[in-house]
Amino acid sequence: MTKLPTWADVVLVPVISLILAALVSAVVLLAIGQDPMQALSVMVNGAIMTPYGWGYTLYYATSFIFTGLSVTVAYHAGLFNIGSEGQAQIGGLGVALCCLFLPWPHWTLALVGAMLAASAFGAAWAAIPAYLQAKRGSHIVITTIMFNYIAAALMIYILVDFLRPTGSMDPASARFAATTALPKFHELPLISDLFLRYTAEGAVRLDPQGNPMYQKVPANISFFLALLACVAVWVLLWHTRLGYMIRAFGKSDKAARYAGISAVKITMITMLISGGLAGLMAINNVMGQAGRLLQNSAEGAGFIGIAVALMGRNHPLGVVMAAILFGFLYQGGAALGLETTIPMELRIVVQGLVILFTGALDHMVRMMLGLVFRPRQA
Numbered sequence: 001m002t003k004l005p006t007w008a009d010v011v012l013v014p015v016i017s018l019i020l021a022a023l024v025s026a027v028v029l030l031a032i033g034q035d036p037m038q039a040l041s042v043m044v045n046g047a048i049m050t051p052y053g054w055g056y057t058l059y060y061a062t063s064f065i066f067t068g069l070s071v072t073v074a075y076h077a078g079l080f081n082i083g084s085e086g087q088a089q090i091g092g093l094g095v096a097l098c099c100l101f102l103p104w105p106h107w108t109l110a111l112v113g114a115m116l117a118a119s120a121f122g123a124a125w126a127a128i129p130a131y132l133q134a135k136r137g138s139h140i141v142i143t144t145i146m147f148n149y150i151a152a153a154l155m156i157y158i159l160v161d162f163l164r165p166t167g168s169m170d171p172a173s174a175r176f177a178a179t180t181a182l183p184k185f186h187e188l189p190l191i192s193d194l195f196l197r198y199t200a201e202g203a204v205r206l207d208p209q210g211n212p213m214y215q216k217v218p219a220n221i222s223f224f225l226a227l228l229a230c231v232a233v234w235v236l237l238w239h240t241r242l243g244y245m246i247r248a249f250g251k252s253d254k255a256a257r258y259a260g261i262s263a264v265k266i267t268m269i270t271m272l273i274s275g276g277l278a279g280l281m282a283i284n285n286v287m288g289q290a291g292r293l294l295q296n297s298a299e300g301a302g303f304i305g306i307a308v309a310l311m312g313r314n315h316p317l318g319v320v321m322a323a324i325l326f327g328f329l330y331q332g333g334a335a336l337g338l339e340t341t342i343p344m345e346l347r348i349v350v351q352g353l354v355i356l357f358t359g360a361l362d363h364m365v366r367m368m369l370g371l372v373f374r375p376r377q378a
Contacts, residue, residue, distance in 0.1 A: 042340055055195045062281075069230065076270075083147050095118045095293070125279075174292060330347065334347075
């Protein structure tokens, strides 16, 4: 197959894959008697044309960035971490224990403690499959998938039998103290006006005190932490000795072993970093949005992270762009369900098509582009 230029591989392949996914989605809409242009208009308006929509899009994107980075780090070591979902849930447990049982005087200190707890719990959950791979030869894909289900069952047990407040029927922990609440975008001094709007379009609703009522968004400062995590992963993988060993091991484990790189050490360290990044996702949804630990707190973001990493070409910058796209699909799909007769589940179909074309059919797109670039290379 013709080798594509770097810019074509990074830009053209994902763009063409997205176009193909959009065209097939349009055919699906037509097949069920819906208007594709109307669906696109509603998704765009609901996800990016209002501050409220942008707030939710960025909220979803934050979770996807963390899980996408988790998959990316493992991928560069030749490991396919399918367990980000479970690691994110266990990371949420760490956040809950930290916020419920430690007295924090201010959210800044609580944030530091929660980050340490979330990353430690996520890393610890990833360490078990890593050890089984490194020492026992158990395939990392199988063990991490299994640990997702174990994590889900463990979370239900802990929530119902230990963390659920007395008298409550909801499988969730008590609410965290107000001092642990993270500032949201509509509360930040420089950008607050960009993420506020009145609850009624064209009319101002007032609360009992006569103040205008605003729709608040869940996007919070963990989005900036996700961007910092992208920079940290980029520095780690391409500008440190450890990152070089991780990538060398991922390219050829036999050559890496011959060069003196320990397979056990790299496998363990890489999966600890990967699990820690997945666990950090809980800062966004558990601490930043819900303010308590809920059942299934990850909400599928661990699995979406796989698609985000694939579409982002396992590069931090690509992960950010792909995460925003999937955040758009999530929020736009919600707008479809609220404002049209199109089923909200259609967003799952669109996500599946994006994953299909950016993952499974990626080779097909490359072959198509190879026919274009072959005469130039000749």
